Amino acid sequence: MNNKAHSTTKVSLFMVNYGREIRMGIDLRRKGKMEKVTEFAERIRKVQEARAALVRAQEEIKRQADRGRKKAEV
Numbered sequence: 902m903n904n905k906a907h908s909t910t911k912v913s914l915f916m917v918n919y920g921r922e923i924r925m926g927i928d929l930r931r932k933g934k935m936e937k938v939t940e941f942a943e944r945i946r947k948v949q950e951a952r953a954a955l956v957r958a959q960e961e962i963k964r965q966a967d968r969g970r971k972k973a974e975v
Contacts, residue, residue: 910951917951920944 906913916922921944 920948
């Protein structure tokens with residue numbers, strides 16, 4: 902579930918939380934290649950956009966839920 906792209910954010914929940922994809926096992930063929938700074942910045946920008954989309958969705962859901970509620974009497 903953590904590595905599946907979410908319908909709202911279009912990226913995985915692990916990526917949103919940690920800024921990188923989850924490692925699933927060991928890939929012995931993988932070389933120790935460093936990503937470029939521009940690629941890193943683009944990846945982080947996408948993660949921040951995904952977080953912002955989740956916050957907006959959460960605020961909208963709260964607004965819809967609060968619309969039907971009444972103020973508590975003290």
